[in-house]
Amino acid sequence: MNPVSNAGIFLVSTLFGLYILAFMLRLILQMVRADFYNPVSQFIVKVTNPLLKPLRRVVPGLGGIDLASVLIMLGLQMLELLIITQIRNFPLPEVLGLVLVAAVELLSLALYVFLFAIFILALLSWINPGTYNPVSHLLAQISEPILRPARRILPPMSGFDLSPMLAMLGLWLLKLLLLDPLAYWANGLLYPTLRQLGM
Numbered sequence: 001m002n003p004v005s006n007a008g009i010f011l012v013s014t015l016f017g018l019y020i021l022a023f024m025l026r027l028i029l030q031m032v033r034a035d036f037y038n039p040v041s042q043f044i045v046k047v048t049n050p051l052l053k054p055l056r057r058v059v060p061g062l063g064g065i066d067l068a069s070v071l072i073m074l075g076l077q078m079l080e081l082l083i084i085t086q087i088r089n090f091p092l093p094e095v096l097g098l099v100l101v102a103a104v105e106l107l108s109l110a111l112y113v114f115l116f117a118i119f120i121l122a123l124l125s126w127i128n129p130g131t132y133n134p135v136s137h138l139l140a141q142i143s144e145p146i147l148r149p150a151r152r153i154l155p156p157m158s159g160f161d162l163s164p165m166l167a168m169l170g171l172w173l174l175k176l177l178l179l180d181p182l183a184y185w186a187n188g189l190l191y192p193t194l195r196q197l198g199m
Contacts, residue, residue, distance in 0.1 A: 020106075073106055097186060101187060108179050115172070150170070
C-alpha cells in the first residue's frame with residue numbers, strides 16, 4: 001500500500017477506535033454501577049449521548065445490558081472494517097463474517113479495558129498509594145468485578161496483594177484460548193472465496 005492509504009487506515013482506525021472505546025467504557029461503567037458523577041464518567045456520557053439517546057428510544061435495555069450501546073459499537077466497528085477494506089482495495093466482505101469479526105473485536109476491546117484498568121491500578125498502588133483521583137477511582141470500580149474472585153483464590157499475603165497478577169494472567173489466557181481462535185475463525189468467514197483460493 002502507498003503512504004496515503006496507510007495514513008488513511010491509521011486515521012480511520014484511530015478515530016473509530018477512540019469513539020468505540022468511549023461507548024465500551026460507558027457500557028462497562030453501567031454494568032459495574034460506577035460513579036456517574038465522576039468527571040471522567042461525565043465526559044464519556046457527553047461524548048456518547050448524541051448517538052445513544054435517540055437509539056435508546058427504540059432499543060430498550062435487556063437484563064442490565066444497554067443494547068443500544070452494543071448496537072452502536074457493533075455498527076461502528078463494522079463500518080470501520082468496511083472503510084478499511086475499501087482503502088485496501090479488498091472486495092466487499094461477507095455480511096456474516098463482518099458481523100462476527102466486529103463482535104470478536106468488541107470482545108477483545110472489553111478484555112483489554114479490564115486488563116489495562118487492572119494494570120494501571122496496580123501500578124498506581126505502587127507509585128502513589130492511598131491517593132484519590134477520579135481516574136483511579138473509576139479504574140478501581142471497573143477492576144473490582146475481576147479482582148474480587150481473584151482475591152478469593154489468592155488473598156493478600158504479608159501485605160502484598162498478588163490478585164492483580166492472577167487476574168491479568170486469567171484475562172490473557174482467555175484471550176489466547178478463546179478470543180484468538182474466534183478471531184481466526186471469524187476472519188476466515190470475511191472472504192471465504194479468497195481463502196478457498198489460498199489467498
